Amino acid sequence: MKYLSKALLCSIAAFGLLAGSVSAESLNQKPVPVTTDFTVLDTIVNPVIKLKVGWSTWIGMSGSKVVLVSGEGVVSLDQYGRVVALKPGNATVYNYASDGNLYINYIQVTY
Numbered sequence: 001m002k003y004l005s006k007a008l009l010c011s012i013a014a015f016g017l018l019a020g021s022v023s024a025e026s027l028n029q030k031p032v033p034v035t036t037d038f039t040v041l042d043t044i045v046n047p048v049i050k051l052k053v054g055w056s057t058w059i060g061m062s063g064s065k066v067v068l069v070s071g072e073g074v075v076s077l078d079q080y081g082r083v084v085a086l087k088p089g090n091a092t093v094y095n096y097a098s099d100g101n102l103y104i105n106y107i108q109v110t111y
Helices: 002-019
Strands: 043-045 049-052 056-058 065-070 075-077 082-085 089-096 102-110
Touching (some): 049 056, 082 102
């Protein structure tokens, strides 16, 4: 678990440097959610999802558990995995999939 946490923080930091939006302060905002519902076999970082305000997309599938890690107010996320873009900014959504993998989804919302 310690290795996964370090790998996740490195991924978030790398994404932030590429996007130019993550500071050291924002990395410490809230702890990474941990679920015991699924055993994570592998962590997969998906390409950045770009949405405009008002657009929506689906993350996950039947049997998945989706969690909004960051970006509250930027996007809304329902229990079925529907993401709706609310205002410009960045968000991160974890998808604990039924295949045992953790899919990390970065979302960028613009006008």
